[in-house]
Amino acid sequence: MKELVIISGKGGTGKTSVTASFAVLAEKAVLADCDVDAADLHLVLKPDVRERHDFRSGHEAVIREADCTGCGVCLDLCRFDAVRTHETEAGARCVVDPVACEGCGVCVRFCPQTAIDFPERLCGEWMVSDTRCGPMVHARLGVAAENSGKLVATVRQEARRIAEEQGRNLVIVDGPPGIGCPVIASLSGAAQVLVVTEPTVSGEHDLARVLKLAAHFGIPASICVNKWDLNPEMTERIEKQARTVGANVAGRIRYDRSVTQAQIQERAVVEIDAPCAKDIRALWAGLGLSC
Template sequence: MKELVVISGKGGTGKTSLVAVFAALAGSVVLCDADVDAADLHLVTQPRILETHDFVSGHEAQIDLERCTRCGSCRQWCRFEAIDEAFRVEPLLCEGCGVCAHVCPEGAVEFFEKACGLWHVSETPYGPMVHARLGIAEENSGKLVTLIRREARRLAENRRIDLILTDGPPGVGCPVIASIGNADAVLVVTEPTVSGRHDMERVLALADHFRVPAAVCVNKSDLHPQEAHRMAKEARKGGAHFLGFIPFDPVVTRSQVDGRSLVEYGETQVVRALQEVWNRMRALLAAPLEADLKASE
């Protein structure tokens, strides 16, 4: 079983559209949307939800006003100012640190586990999908990413599917780290701009740190061909596999508005480019990528 995680240095580079096309081209796959802060793979895969589960993580303080003597210790020690003058806890401000319960002389503060979001198991035209949505202003997105990746692997094992396609979060923070750990490969989707090159370098450095083999493709490459070729050169110089250039095409926006995969619009220029990128990526997944990584050091 192999897992390919598609990531980028920032949002909006085309990760989700690319994953949806890969799913159609691959045949039998398990899809995983690890961008739990802004999940959108479901918008183009039309999932039918089979299971829904609460994501429970962290704690939230609640003050028993019948036992509370209004001594003010909790308000004094709460650095997040989450307790108002009526000694009620504001959920959006409470970080669950527990200091209020520690200093309360009456033991009036209780901590409850809180539901931070939902995760789903769905069926799509391309195979099963595990996806989730973190609640508004909630944290622990890295923990939720780890949970849905584990469920995706369990699904793949139960159904004897040998490929997991994961739509990863943007950036280089905790959710990204949680999404690439123990992956077989990452594909970095970038754009031909100076900031895009900088983002690509940061993501490649992260993948290298965790010793995950990396590949790169440049989306909207014809908007700045010179910069696109410069980025291809930098990617290879950094030890990543460069898989190709993807041209700008208005059909991508149309597919997003329609909520459909790009492959449903026929063999357009962008689909042909993505077919070439997928063929190269599939060949790399079939090869001993770890050996390639060591050879490049």
């Protein structure tokens, strides 16, 4: 089984649009949307959700108001200012702000009344869906929730399981942008990475960082410059620098307003009569990953 991870050094380069088109062209792949902080592959592929699973990670403190005496020990010890006081008919009582709570457990350990519970935190959910391009595993991380890297690992693991179960030999991963924990969780163990960038100063800078990350994990990397014709000189410079660090220049995609029309129609670019669809098909063929 092969796993192609599509990432970008920054957001807004067209990574998800490329992923959606690859999903159409692959015909028999399993899809994984690992951009769990801002998932949007579903906007194009319109998945029919058939499974939902809670994602729990870490813990959060919950004060039982009936048992709290308002002594203020937890208030004094919390270094994250997550504990607040409020007035009740029985007097002052403490409560925990779940957004501010870091789940360190200090308040639980030192509460003289043992009035604080410490349950697992519900951080989001992950789903298994059917799309017109095949099965897709995707997720949604809660607001201010933690462990996006662990959720990414869960999504990838489930996508691989489905691929093995259904005899599909390719997993296409829409990874998150940047070089943080979710990106590392998306990359590790992958067969190949495609980095989608744009011909701008920030695109050039962030591409260099993400290629360094891929090299650190020993993953073969290819790059694609999207909207290359907006700045041909910068495109040439980016491609030259990519070759210098051992990356493969897999292709270019022209600027095309039809991409917006495809998104409005909830379709991949290669599903409409778009000039840049030819570029994406050539890019896909060049990667040699047809199922």
